[in-house]
Amino acid sequence: MSNKEAVAMTESYPMNGGDGTYSYTSNSTYQRESSLYAKEMIDEAIAKKLDIKSLISNSNTLCIADLGCSVGPNTFIAMQNVLEALEKKCLSQGNGSKVPEFQVFFNDHASNDFNTLFASLPHGRQYFAAGVPGSFYGRLFPESSLHFVYSSTALHWLSKVPEELLDKNSQAWNKGRIFYPSASEEVANAYAAQFTKDMKNFLNARAKEIVAGGMMVVLMPGLSDDIHYSQRSGLLIDFIGSTLMDMVNEGLVREAQVDSFNIPAYCPSPKEISRLVEENGCFSIERMQMMDPRSKMHSPFDAHTFIMHLRAVMEGVFTKHFGSEIVGETFERISKKSAEFSCLLDKSYNERNQVYFVLKHK
Numbered sequence: 001m002s003n004k005e006a007v008a009m010t011e012s013y014p015m016n017g018g019d020g021t022y023s024y025t026s027n028s029t030y031q032r033e034s035s036l037y038a039k040e041m042i043d044e045a046i047a048k049k050l051d052i053k054s055l056i057s058n059s060n061t062l063c064i065a066d067l068g069c070s071v072g073p074n075t076f077i078a079m080q081n082v083l084e085a086l087e088k089k090c091l092s093q094g095n096g097s098k099v100p101e102f103q104v105f106f107n108d109h110a111s112n113d114f115n116t117l118f119a120s121l122p123h124g125r126q127y128f129a130a131g132v133p134g135s136f137y138g139r140l141f142p143e144s145s146l147h148f149v150y151s152s153t154a155l156h157w158l159s160k161v162p163e164e165l166l167d168k169n170s171q172a173w174n175k176g177r178i179f180y181p182s183a184s185e186e187v188a189n190a191y192a193a194q195f196t197k198d199m200k201n202f203l204n205a206r207a208k209e210i211v212a213g214g215m216m217v218v219l220m221p222g223l224s225d226d227i228h229y230s231q232r233s234g235l236l237i238d239f240i241g242s243t244l245m246d247m248v249n250e251g252l253v254r255e256a257q258v259d260s261f262n263i264p265a266y267c268p269s270p271k272e273i274s275r276l277v278e279e280n281g282c283f284s285i286e287r288m289q290m291m292d293p294r295s296k297m298h299s300p301f302d303a304h305t306f307i308m309h310l311r312a313v314m315e316g317v318f319t320k321h322f323g324s325e326i327v328g329e330t331f332e333r334i335s336k337k338s339a340e341f342s343c344l345l346d347k348s349y350n351e352r353n354q355v356y357f358v359l360k361h362k
């Protein structure tokens with residue numbers, strides 16, 4: 001690793017750890033069902049596009065990484081799916097006598113609850129497991145050491161909030177708002193520019209780490225090419241923003257605290273991603289599409305469940321800025337408004353809001 005490629009400095013906001021009421025483990029069914037939906041696509045990508053024979057011609061180990069794995073069980077289910085698809089491909093390519101060994105790397109920020117992850121690793125798993133702490137916006141693995149990379153619902157997290165958003169003299173100062181869907185064009189552009197920088201770093205790092213012919217499958221929140229950012233639902237985030245403003249009016253939170261808070265996440269369109277992949281030049285795009293995982297979901301999609309999911313994901317980022325008491329109070333207030341919220345939820349989430357893409361290293 002050269003000096004230029006030194007470990008990336010990225011803000012980290014881990015999901016709620018452990019397995020308690022507000023944990024990610026107990027509140028991540030929507031993400032799990034999204035990746036179950038992606039299973040069919042992973043199976044297809046591996047079956048049709050991966051030349052496993054040449055991948056294992058020089059090594060008897062296939063190395064797989066899940067980037068932004070959090071605490072499970074979703075990552076274990078996803079890794080099992082990938083492993084089964086790879087195994088099937090080995091057998092179908094006439095390598096029955098030579099099914100390789102599998103090494104799975106679980107990556108997330110160092111502040112992720114790796115203890116819970118390791119303690120809940122599936123018994124009887126048919127892979128070697130290792131944790132890799134650090135930001136996926138920098139190098140994490142040695143050169144040409146990975147054969148298959150997976151990332152689900154993680155790459156929308158930016159490495160940091162765009163700096164202009166915090167500058168009172170900038171047109172992109174996001175006063176009174178905490179996200180971009182309901183904000184000005186300047187704010188949205190600052191978010192898009194930060195995503196561009198981060199995604200370039202992500203692709204550069206993976207281009208070094210993935211072997212020629214290796215594959216990367218990504219699933220993340222996105223926005224259809226034909227939809228303007230302001231039409232994307234930021235409904236619950238708006239609810240949180242307005243709840244915080246109510247608390248400002250009651251003197252519980254300082255206005256400056258809300259003005260200086262922004263959620264470091266961005267939902268790109270397939271077009272934006274394709275442009276960056278093409279500029280990088282090291283990968284071919286094997287598939288790129290928007291999907292609506294909700295159409296295949298079995299779990300109830302109600303306001304309460306949705307709020308619990310959002311809390312498991314967002315509590316860390318809010319707590320870092322406002323402190324845990326304010327965050328507890330904010331989510332209590334939002335829960336009380338859930339009847340109001342659920343009327344809008346059905347309508348707004350009936351849209352294709354996930355982007356799925358498969359890249360192959362040239």
Ligand SMILES: C[S@@+](CC[C@H](N)C(=O)[O-])C[C@H]1O[C@@H](n2cnc3c(N)ncnc32)[C@H](O)[C@@H]1O
Pocket residue numbers: 010013014015028031032035067068069070071074075107108109112134135136137151152153154155157159313
């Ligand atoms: C919503 S969770 C998704 C977990 C799991 N992949 C799933 O599908 O359920 C997003 C995860 O990405 C991680 N993450 C965000 N930015 C990251 C970065 N730059 N490097 C590594 N992990 C990151 C977060 O810490 C979090 O655990």
